[in-house]
Amino acid sequence: MAEIKLKIKKKLDFPLEADSITPDNFAGKTVAGIKKLPLYYATKQVTIGDFFDVTGKSTDLADTKIIIDGDVSNVKRIGENMTGGEIVINSAVGMHVGNHMSGGKITVNGNADDWAGAMLQGGELEITGDAGHYVGSAYRGYWQGMKNGTIKVKGKVGVESMLWAKSSKPSNMWPTLYCGSANAFLGIHNHGGTIVVEGDVDRCAGADQAWGSIVIKGKVSRLLPSYKKVGEVKEVQLPNGEVIKGKFIEYSGDHTITKETKGRLYLAA
Amino acid sequence: MSLNNLILLTGRTISQGVALEGGKASRENVRAAGICTFDADDFKKLDCLVGTPVKVITDYGEVVVYSTITEEGPHPGIIFIPMGPWANQLVNPSSQACGTPQYKGMKSKVEVVKNGKVLGAIELIGRLKEA
Amino acid sequence: MVEKVRTVKDVCCPFCGTLCDDLEIDVDIKTDLVVEVRNGCQIGTKKYFSSNPSDHRYNKPLIKENGEHKEVSWDEALDKAADILVNAQRPLLYGFSSTECEAQSKGVILAEMLNALLDNTASVCHGPSLLAIQDVGASLATLGEIKNRADTIIFWGSNPVHAHPRHLSRYSDFIRGYFRTDGRNDRYIIVVDPRNTHTAQIADKYIQINPSEDYELIQAIRAVLRGSELDVKEVSGVSIDDIKELVEKLKSSNFGVVFFGMGLTQTLAHHRNIDTAIRLVTELNDYTKFILIPMRGHYNVAGANQVFTWNTGYAYSIDFSRGYPRYNPGEFSSVDLLMRDEVDAALIVASDPGSNFPAAAVKNLFKHPLIAIEPHKTPTSAFADVVLPAAIAGIECEGTAYRMDIVPLRLRKVKDAPGECLSDKEILERLIEKVKEKLGE
Numbered sequence: 001m002a003e004i005k006l007k008i009k010k011k012l013d014f015p016l017e018a019d020s021i022t023p024d025n026f027a028g029k030t031v032a033g034i035k036k037l038p039l040y041y042a043t044k045q046v047t048i049g050d051f052f053d054v055t056g057k058s059t060d061l062a063d064t065k066i067i068i069d070g071d072v073s074n075v076k077r078i079g080e081n082m083t084g085g086e087i088v089i090n091s092a093v094g095m096h097v098g099n100h101m102s103g104g105k106i107t108v109n110g111n112a113d114d115w116a117g118a119m120l121q122g123g124e125l126e127i128t129g130d131a132g133h134y135v136g137s138a139y140r141g142y143w144q145g146m147k148n149g150t151i152k153v154k155g156k157v158g159v160e161s162m163l164w165a166k167s168s169k170p171s172n173m174w175p176t177l178y179c180g181s182a183n184a185f186l187g188i189h190n191h192g193g194t195i196v197v198e199g200d201v202d203r204c205a206g207a208d209q210a211w212g213s214i215v216i217k218g219k220v221s222r223l224l225p226s227y228k229k230v231g232e233v234k235e236v237q238l239p240n241g242e243v244i245k246g247k248f249i250e251y252s253g254d255h256t257i258t259k260e261t262k263g264r265l266y267l268a269a
Numbered sequence: 270m271s272l273n274n275l276i277l278l279t280g281r282t283i284s285q286g287v288a289l290e291g292g293k294a295s296r297e298n299v300r301a302a303g304i305c306t307f308d309a310d311d312f313k314k315l316d317c318l319v320g321t322p323v324k325v326i327t328d329y330g331e332v333v334v335y336s337t338i339t340e341e342g343p344h345p346g347i348i349f350i351p352m353g354p355w356a357n358q359l360v361n362p363s364s365q366a367c368g369t370p371q372y373k374g375m376k377s378k379v380e381v382v383k384n385g386k387v388l389g390a391i392e393l394i395g396r397l398k399e400a
Numbered sequence: 401m402v403e404k405v406r407t408v409k410d411v412c413c414p415f416c417g418t419l420c421d422d423l424e425i426d427v428d429i430k431t432d433l434v435v436e437v438r439n440g441c442q443i444g445t446k447k448y449f450s451s452n453p454s455d456h457r458y459n460k461p462l463i464k465e466n467g468e469h470k471e472v473s474w475d476e477a478l479d480k481a482a483d484i485l486v487n488a489q490r491p492l493l494y495g496f497s498s499t500e501c502e503a504q505s506k507g508v509i510l511a512e513m514l515n516a517l518l519d520n521t522a523s524v525c526h527g528p529s530l531l532a533i534q535d536v537g538a539s540l541a542t543l544g545e546i547k548n549r550a551d552t553i554i555f556w557g558s559n560p561v562h563a564h565p566r567h568l569s570r571y572s573d574f575i576r577g578y579f580r581t582d583g584r585n586d587r588y589i590i591v592v593d594p595r596n597t598h599t600a601q602i603a604d605k606y607i608q609i610n611p612s613e614d615y616e617l618i619q620a621i622r623a624v625l626r627g628s629e630l631d632v633k634e635v636s637g638v639s640i641d642d643i644k645e646l647v648e649k650l651k652s653s654n655f656g657v658v659f660f661g662m663g664l665t666q667t668l669a670h671h672r673n674i675d676t677a678i679r680l681v682t683e684l685n686d687y688t689k690f691i692l693i694p695m696r697g698h699y700n701v702a703g704a705n706q707v708f709t710w711n712t713g714y715a716y717s718i719d720f721s722r723g724y725p726r727y728n729p730g731e732f733s734s735v736d737l738l739m740r741d742e743v744d745a746a747l748i749v750a751s752d753p754g755s756n757f758p759a760a761a762v763k764n765l766f767k768h769p770l771i772a773i774e775p776h777k778t779p780t781s782a783f784a785d786v787v788l789p790a791a792i793a794g795i796e797c798e799g800t801a802y803r804m805d806i807v808p809l810r811l812r813k814v815k816d817a818p819g820e821c822l823s824d825k826e827i828l829e830r831l832i833e834k835v836k837e838k839l840g841e
């Protein structure tokens with residue numbers, strides 16, 4: 001793996017939009033070339049070199065690893081549209097990290113701001129802290145959001161995570177979110193996404209779910225009245241092949257969408 | 270006397286609408302929007318006269334306003350403050366990433382402050398301007 | 401006989417989204433003061449009277465010097481305002497709801513020139529309704545259809561007796577319509593609210609709901625409508641039997657309408673409350689005719705959304721920082737920007753965030769240079785560094801405004817503005833010229 005190290009060297013009074021920081025854009029470039037790539041700060045176009053110290057070397061896409069140090073909690077759009085390679089961020093990160101990504105891996109060693117992994121098409125996003133709202137969600141006005149790939153959040157995810165997620169059985173695409181706990185409206189408008197929560201979930205999980213699997217190992221603050229108990233299971237078979245062992249109460253929903261539904265929510269018994 | 274475990278709602282009243290058109294710096298505005306409306310039975314528990322100043326406290330701030338009894342009850346456990354500078358000391362500024370803050374539904378509690386001073390709108394908002 | 405007053409008829413009231421178009425204003429010929437208002441509600445009437453000169457009406461441009469407002473010339477004030485905007489790194493242009501459409505479009509031009517953030521009061525009001533419509537569409541109609549056809553009217557989280565005082569008597573309740581010839585007696589009014597509001601008190605059915613639990617109740621109604629037997633006996637404080645009765649009532653209506661307000665947009669779940677309400681209305685169209693209309697608070701916030709959308713593609717919370725319009729409430733919405741202290745100058749037009757934003761956001765707003773285009777002394781303009789006194793649209797200058805049902809109506813000019821006030825449109829035009837000069841264009 002060829003590593004490129006970025007260290008932020010300025011304090012940010014405004015957000016910095018860094019959609020050019022991707023392995024795709026860095027692959028095959030020299031350090032000088034990388035420093036010239038554009039960033040956007042308030043209303044001005046600047047360069048990576050203006051805001052970051054850059055060291056290391058890059059190679060082809062698959063082997064390019066970008067390591068980002070310093071406080072990037074107000075840097076948005078890192079990893080946007082990436083298709084391969086790796087990014088490791090050693091701080092909290094700003095909004096839209098990994099949005100539209102279709103391959104490769106991003107690791108955030110800290111919290112992530114809103115819209116982490118939005119519109120994910122593939123690849124892996126891992127967040128060791130908490131994530132903001134709209135994790136793995138669709139952007140405004142889109143009726144399909146995350147279509148493939150995996151998001152793992154150790155801590156809590158904010159509201160409306162996995163909004164409009166869409167799976168595809170024929171294409172074997174199973175967008176999946178693993179998280180420690182979740183705020184309200186987890187999996188709203190779900191069309192096949194898979195969600196596994198280690199802990200507790202706030203109200204309205206699975207709101208308007210057409211189909212999909214939501215597994216909650218903790219408690220819900222209030223289950224939607226449009227969900228109905230089906231029975232009890234000793235394990236949950238997820239459509240991506242994974243099996244979650246444990247006693248769960250199986251609920252069908254959301255019955256606002258259709259009278260009979262394949263959508264399921266599993267709550268620890 | 271105090272009351273806990275209340276839910277605060279804020280919103281339009283016609284008097285507040287008239288007052289804001291009549292001048293936001295006016296006494297009329299204080300009387301229309303610098304108030305907290307209680308359910309009749311809840312108010313009895315405060316053991317004070319209508320109009321006594323009360324301090325309303327939420328996780329987001331506190332403000333002193335005049336107390337009054339609702340004409341739109343019963344609504345036990347709910348207090349109502351008309352929209353405006355007093356109410357906005359108490360509302361939740363977080364929009365949960367949708368853009369609109371939570372102006373209704375905050376958990377709150379109330380304490381009677383007999384000698385409390387209810388500030389005018391300009392003075393109240395003026396305190397937000399640092400020197 | 402010498403005429404002492406001139407009467408202007410068919411005046412559109414510039415207060416709330418009902419945009420009543422039948423006001424009559426008497427203006428004293430000698431003094432040019434409003435002396436009588438007929439047909440307006442208390443609030444609209446007060447607005448016309450408060451346009452008369454007073455100690456809380458600005459007559460001249462002001463600049464803050466040593467903590468006090470000092471009267472200056474238009475040139476000096478506009479110059480200072482343009483300086484503030486041009487030197488800012490991330491300026492915000494906010495408000496636009498209480499002015500007419502041409503002024504709003506000038507606002508768009510100015511925001512684009514400055515690569516600024518552009519937002520209107522929908523951001524803290526019915527923005528969630530727009531978000532929901534963008535996700536799930538909406539079945540809409542005009543108020544005239546309600547007046548003529550609606551036999552089931554639901555007010556959900558809306559209290560028109562207080563917020564839209566003549567709505568009930570002009571369109572939705574106490575009025576005879578083509579198919580509702582017996583007026584009130586031909587209509588069934590349902591109110592859903594945590595409080596037994598004055599509107600609830602004149603309704604046929606009042607449903608008391610637990611605060612902040614509207615989403616769950618609407619989900620239950622929709623599931624029952626789909627034919628499901630629910631596992632629960634009660635939702636959000638409402639019994640299953642009441643829910644079933646409500647569903648039957650809605651299905652058996654001739655023409656139903658849901659009017660909704662801040663009770664849905666400003667409580668937790670925000671736009672998802674509207675999302676599910678819209679879906680309920682859509683699903684009721686399997687049985688009968690049902691539509692919904694958001695109860696817009698200001699008389700031309702719908703116009704601001706229209707004008708911004710024609711010009712940028714987006715209705716509010718717009719960012720021009722990368723040279724083209726981008727839209728994302730939560731990221732580019734005014735309160736969120738202020739809470740993150742991301743704005744370093746603000747131009748406030750036809751609105752009062754000082755009064756209406758949460759205190760913590762106002763605190764950050766006041767940390768930076770502030771320009772107010774505003775007719776009256778408000779908690780925003782009182783603390784502005786530059787005050788540009790505006791003529792009141794709909795009273796002192798004409799223009800177009802959009803009603804809550806997106807019907808455009810023409811505002812009239814009833815009298816001249818006092819002092820040196822200029823219309824919002826003209827102020828923004830002059831500001832655009834100054835900014836152009838300073839940007840060297």
